[in-house]
Amino acid sequence: MPQVQDPKLLVSGSTMDDAGVYQINEEQALVQTVDFLTPMVDDPYVFGQVAAANALSDVYAMGGKPLTALNISAFDLDMDTVILQKILAGGAATLQEAGCLLVGGHTIQDKEPKYGLAVTGIVHPKEIITNAGAAPNAALLLTKPLGSGILSTALKGDLLQENALEELTQVMTTLNHQASEVMQRIGVLAATDVTGFGLLGHAWEICASSDVGMELYFNKIPLMSGVVDFANMGVIPGGAYTNRRYLEDKVIFNGISEAGQIIMTDPQTSGGLLIVVEEKKLNSLVNELRLKGVEGAVIGKTTDKPGVINVIS
Amino acid sequence: MRDTVDARGMDCPQPVIITKNALEKISDGELVTIVDNEVARDNVIKLAKSMSMKVTVDQQQDEYYIRINKDESLPLSSGLDVDDKVAVVLFGNNVLGTGNEELGETLIKSFFYTMVESDRKPKILMFINKGVYLTCEESPVLAQLMALKEAGVDILSCGTCLDYYHLKDKLCVGDITNMYTILENLMNGERVLTL
Known part of the structure; x- marks a missing residue:
């Protein structure tokens, strides 16, 4: 893709960031992003909720506040249109929770249903949180447990128990709204949301954009229940292997089980925020997050060795 | 008796699911699952390993016959066999036996050299107290432990012990475990050998 340059384009694809940011004036910049998915759960309403939380997340990861959104959907008109209505209703409910206005949308005919949103948000030009701001010796915080790719795969295979499905649904429908507001208030160095490239893929984006390395502690990473068992059983989406191949020469695993390694590259849907914060602000960040009902796990730190993510147990 | 599962053209997790269902149906014998991509191949191998079954893979053009x-009940295709008579070995020390330390180290080396060569292998090796020195940097038996791990033997070091001896960042082989897992492995009714 050609690189677009303009003094008002504050963030573009060049730093592997989550959304584009365009400056309107000294106080305001637009944050724009689009994301859509194929269903990962059977319940159409929940699918709508997850897709919306996932699309909004890119704005939150930049420290922005979503303002308006447009639906993007694909649907087979031979199917019952009630299903489409439920998907859109789920999306609308999540937008409402986010305080983001649905202003329109477009649907095309397609055999496989798809749904997502184009979201426009706003951020102060001096308060944009990107992948590129990390410095060495800062703490890494993750705000949601890992495992949505593996558990969605288990769900497809009808292997997931009811309570595990509940946990998966709860994690994927949770907005990164609170986490974003808190990190914006405390002030952090860098952040991204953990989605298709898995934890390590997105951690790598921060490393590459910020010219730092990382040390991650596998045992500190929160996991949804059942994930390790399914990983051992080979209930693993193809994307996890693709991610791992891409990261092969960038990550060193020290005594991490095969299952652990693949979980760290498991593609996530509507994953949590991965936040890089200075040590001195770490405690207040963790405490403020907890007050808002967000459990931030300290999973590692940045290092001054660019090009290497070291994973220890 | 041989059954075949044709999982060509299928996306994950379907190859794993239908292999699992087929394995549950047959009482003994060999099952062959045919897949046409590496992800499905790796996932089906993982499934078989998680069920402690022996797996071999033949590649024919772009297809894998698993x-x-x-x-x-033999994990892995490395040719090294796992014995089910002694399931768990617990190491409380970094030498074998009590007495002269130098002799103890010679014996523990010889112990692991022999175990790698032997057809009879335990399922799990657990290391506690000074035993954790064996799984960390400068251990005289690292290569042997790695070979055992490669052969499907689980290697677990006590996290509290690694902490106590400041070895946590020196662990070279296997995983860190806690007392809950150690106890579970000791109490699950399989044969335990304590050294």
């Missing part, structure tokens, strides 16, 4: 043997 042979899973339900008779023999």
Whole structure:
């Protein structure tokens, strides 16, 4: 893709960031992003909720506040249109929770249903949180447990128990709204949301954009229940292997089980925020997050060795 | 008796699911699952390993024939066998036996050299107290432990012990475990050997 340059384009694809940011004036910049998915759960309403939380997340990861959104959907008109209505209703409910206005949308005919949103948000030009701001010796915080790719795969295979499905649904429908507001208030160095490239893929984006390395502690990473068992059983989406191949020469695993390694590259849907914060602000960040009902796990730190993510147990 | 599962053209997790269902149906013998991509191949191998079954893979052009043997509960295709008579070995020290330390180290080396060569292998090796020195940097038996791990033997070091001896960032082989897992492995009714 050609690189677009303009003094008002504050963030573009060049730093592997989550959304584009365009400056309107000294106080305001637009944050724009689009994301859509194929269903990962059977319940159409929940699918709508997850897709919306996932699309909004890119704005939150930049420290922005979503303002308006447009639906993007694909649907087979031979199917019952009630299903489409439920998907859109789920999306609308999540937008409402986010305080983001649905202003329109477009649907095309397609055999496989798809749904997502184009979201426009706003951020102060001096308060944009990107992948590129990390410095060495800062703490890494993750705000949601890992495992949505593996558990969605288990769900497809009808292997997931009811309570595990509940946990998966709860994690994927949770907005990164609170986490974003808190990190914006405390002030952090860098952040991204953990989605298709898995934890390590997105951690790598921060490393590459910020010219730092990382040390991650596998045992500190929160996991949804059942994930390790399914990983051992080979209930693993193809994307996890693709991610791992891409990261092969960038990550060193020290005594991490095969299952652990693949979980760290498991593609996530509507994953949590991965936040890089200075040590001195770490405690207040963790405490403020907890007050808002967000459990931030300290999973590692940045290092001054660019090009290497070291994973220890 | 041989059954075949044709999982060509299928996306994950379907190859794993239908292999699992087929394995549950047959009482013994060999099952062959045919897949046409590496992800499905790796996932089906993982499934068989998680069920402690022996797996071998033949590649024919772009297709993989995964042979899973339900008779023999032997993980991995490395040719090294795992013995089910002694399941768990607990190491409380970094030498073998009590007495002269130098002799103890010679014996522990010889112990692991022999175990790698032997057809009879335990399922799990657990290391506690000074035993954790064996799984960390400068251990005289690292290469042997790695070979055992490669052969499907689980290697677990006590996290509290690694902490106590400041070895946590020196662990070279296997995983860190806690007392809950150690106890579970000791109490699950399989044969335990304490050294």
